[in-house]
Amino acid sequence: MENVALENRVFNPPAEITENANAKADIYELAQKDRIGFWDTQAKELVTWVEPYDKVLDDSKAPFYKWFVNGKLNLSYNCIDRHAKSDRRNKAAILYESEIGRQVCLTYGMLYREVNKFANALASLGVKKGDRVALYMPMIPEAAIAMLACTRIGAPHSLVFGGFSPESLRDRINDCQAKVLITSDGNFRRGKPFALKNNADKALEDAPSIEKCVVVKNAGNDVDFVEGRDVWYHELMAKAGSYYEPEVMDAEDMLFILYTSGTTGKPKGVVHTTGGYLVQTQATLKYVFDIKEDDVYWCTADIGWITGHSYVVYAPLALGATTFMYDGTIDYPAKDRLWDMAERYGVTKFYTAPTAIRTFMKWGTEFPKSHDLSAIKILGSVGEPINPEAWMWYREHIGGGQAPIMDTWWQTETGAFMCTPLPGITALKPGTATVPFPGIELDIVDENKNSADVGYLVVKSPWPSMLRTIYGDDDRYVETYWKRFGDFYFAGDGAKRDELGYIWVTGRVDDVLNVSGHRLGTAEVESALVECEEVAEAAVVGKKHDVKGEAVCAFVILKDGFEANSELIDKLRKHVGVKIGPIARPDDIIFTGGLPKTRSGKIMRRLLRDIAEGRAIGDVTTLADPGAMQEIASQYSGKED
Numbered sequence: 001m002e003n004v005a006l007e008n009r010v011f012n013p014p015a016e017i018t019e020n021a022n023a024k025a026d027i028y029e030l031a032q033k034d035r036i037g038f039w040d041t042q043a044k045e046l047v048t049w050v051e052p053y054d055k056v057l058d059d060s061k062a063p064f065y066k067w068f069v070n071g072k073l074n075l076s077y078n079c080i081d082r083h084a085k086s087d088r089r090n091k092a093a094i095l096y097e098s099e100i101g102r103q104v105c106l107t108y109g110m111l112y113r114e115v116n117k118f119a120n121a122l123a124s125l126g127v128k129k130g131d132r133v134a135l136y137m138p139m140i141p142e143a144a145i146a147m148l149a150c151t152r153i154g155a156p157h158s159l160v161f162g163g164f165s166p167e168s169l170r171d172r173i174n175d176c177q178a179k180v181l182i183t184s185d186g187n188f189r190r191g192k193p194f195a196l197k198n199n200a201d202k203a204l205e206d207a208p209s210i211e212k213c214v215v216v217k218n219a220g221n222d223v224d225f226v227e228g229r230d231v232w233y234h235e236l237m238a239k240a241g242s243y244y245e246p247e248v249m250d251a252e253d254m255l256f257i258l259y260t261s262g263t264t265g266k267p268k269g270v271v272h273t274t275g276g277y278l279v280q281t282q283a284t285l286k287y288v289f290d291i292k293e294d295d296v297y298w299c300t301a302d303i304g305w306i307t308g309h310s311y312v313v314y315a316p317l318a319l320g321a322t323t324f325m326y327d328g329t330i331d332y333p334a335k336d337r338l339w340d341m342a343e344r345y346g347v348t349k350f351y352t353a354p355t356a357i358r359t360f361m362k363w364g365t366e367f368p369k370s371h372d373l374s375a376i377k378i379l380g381s382v383g384e385p386i387n388p389e390a391w392m393w394y395r396e397h398i399g400g401g402q403a404p405i406m407d408t409w410w411q412t413e414t415g416a417f418m419c420t421p422l423p424g425i426t427a428l429k430p431g432t433a434t435v436p437f438p439g440i441e442l443d444i445v446d447e448n449k450n451s452a453d454v455g456y457l458v459v460k461s462p463w464p465s466m467l468r469t470i471y472g473d474d475d476r477y478v479e480t481y482w483k484r485f486g487d488f489y490f491a492g493d494g495a496k497r498d499e500l501g502y503i504w505v506t507g508r509v510d511d512v513l514n515v516s517g518h519r520l521g522t523a524e525v526e527s528a529l530v531e532c533e534e535v536a537e538a539a540v541v542g543k544k545h546d547v548k549g550e551a552v553c554a555f556v557i558l559k560d561g562f563e564a565n566s567e568l569i570d571k572l573r574k575h576v577g578v579k580i581g582p583i584a585r586p587d588d589i590i591f592t593g594g595l596p597k598t599r600s601g602k603i604m605r606r607l608l609r610d611i612a613e614g615r616a617i618g619d620v621t622t623l624a625d626p627g628a629m630q631e632i633a634s635q636y637s638g639k640e641d
């Protein structure tokens with residue numbers, strides 16, 4: 001075992017998970033035999049319908065697919081009422097802790113009351129079925145309450161991540177013509193209030209569709225109030241009625257819009273609908289995280305992203321599980337904050353992103369070691385390919401050396417997991433999202449749409465939680481996802497298949513380099529670099545090259561205590577050459593203290609490419625730490641030939 005390269009090691013599912021797993025051994029076979037029948041079974045088992053659907057899938061107007069045709073339901077009913085009226089009434093639905101340590105526990109019974117009242121409050125402001133409601137909120141329970149209240153009324157919500165600028169918020173409000181904005185005075189970041197309402201005010205200077213702005217008092221910081229427009233959440237709630245009849249929604253009625261970056265500057269409003277989304281988000285969480293009655297499930301994503309929508313709020317609540325929310329920085333007051341909470345709340349399932357895992361690695365093992373994490377049974381990873389070293393560290397130091405890691409590949413557009421292991425069935429290999437979820441048909445194809453071992457990741461048939469369109473722009477929907485390979489959905493990712501048939505996502509195809517005609521994933525080179533003991537994190541981009549077409553350019557953050565010098569550059573280049581092949585050897589290695597990342601933690605390669613190729617620095621408003629950019633630029637300018 002010792003001599004086997006990390007990514008070739010195989011970890012079999014633990015027997016104690018297999019024995020009691022929600023997913024039985026024949027799940028793949030059943031779905032394979034009858035894909036539509038599989039989703040039919042899930043829909044009947046997992047959703048309480050007001051009126052049954054008459055057809056599972058209508059594919060007559062591709063790519064405008066319809067799922068659970070003519071089925072009627074309400075999402076908030078499925079997430080709350082059916083649990084609040086059962087033995088789960090006093091079970092924790094949402095556990096919450098703020099950065100300064102305020103704790104909230106909302107049982108299903110309590111959540112039921114809050115959501116009903118807030119639905120009445122929104123209705124009192126004139127919100128009706130079909131109206132869009134914008135949310136610009138911290139990770140507080142009121143955010144989940146507001147989302148659920150919107151779904152109760154049938155008013156699609158559009159969440160804008162709290163870290164986005166006023167301009168981003170304004171553009172998103174204007175694109176969907178939202179009628180009401182729900183926000184908060186602020187929240188805490190490193191112990192100090194962060195004023196969210198000020199940003200909202202700036203956005204609203206030029207957002208004429210907004211009639212009312214609801215403000216949740218959270219951090220207690222001063223806010224300006226605009227007479228006639230702004231209203232306190234607690235004042236509305238004080239006079240709101242305690243029951244709101246859930247609106248009967250069609251399975252294909254719009255549930256929410258979520259904006260995501262495309263290849264152009266204008267964000268795309270990804271549209272999700274009600275029935276299919278509720279079916280697939282629940283089925284995936286139930287089987288992949290093997291959700292049980294006594295779980296404390298923690299997904300660290302912000303509700304402003306799809307992961308927060310699907311796997312912090314909707315799927316766990318629909319399943320009647322306990323979902324934990326934390327609003328704060330991960331190293332406040334100390335670097336063990338997450339592990340301290342995981343221990344205190346007895347977290348059993350933990351789901352986070354590789355970029356966070358690498359940060360924990362950089363900090364060292366003493367922080368998780370100082371806490372009892374033995375309740376953790378299953379781990380998850382999402383957002384980018386996880387490098388095998390981070391995978392091993394995660395398993396070893398957070399998962400007690402035995403928790404299986406669910407590397408889940410999916411997108412804002414897919415709504416729910418698409419490629420993922422199942423914890424009681426799939427043998428794991430560090431770094432791969434393994435196999436398609438049952439009922440999902442994935443393939444890797446070449447330019448000519450032929451199945452290939454290296455190429456483009458596609459979805460070969462429609463799936464329940466798929467996006468239905470881009471808000472207000474059907475043409476862009478078709479153009480972006482259905483043009484390149486016709487009836488195959490093009491995910492925008494590159495992938496390769498190994499000898500087990502497992503799918504290894506290599507990154508966005510715009511991040512795939514072509515060096516002297518050879519295909520090379522930026523993620524592959526990064527993974528090789530972070531294997532070196534000196535390297536904490538690496539980002540690789542392609543740089544135009546006269547002879548090779550593209551040359552590899554690596555930005556590297558060193559671990560504390562290591563020195564950046566020319567010996568190290570040689571060592572790193574050599575290592576990559578040995579690991580992947582001489583073709584992958586970086587031409588340039590630039591040491592830096594930080595990397596430009598979007599607020600969701602994705603490296604902004606476009607900006608790195610601008611620096612590598614000596615162009616002006618583009619828009620950095622979505623960077624978590626805009627200063628990181630200037631620093632890299634100034635270091636690099638000294639290195640230009």
Ligand code: WT7
Nearest residue numbers: 307382383384385407408409410411412505508
């Ligand atoms: C892109 C989607 C899906 C929720 C978070 C991000 C990359 C996501 C994985 C994974 C390799 C992954 C892909 C994808 N990605 N998960 N497990 N392995 N890559 O949502 O912002 O819509 O980004 O994230 O490149 O296309 P998103």
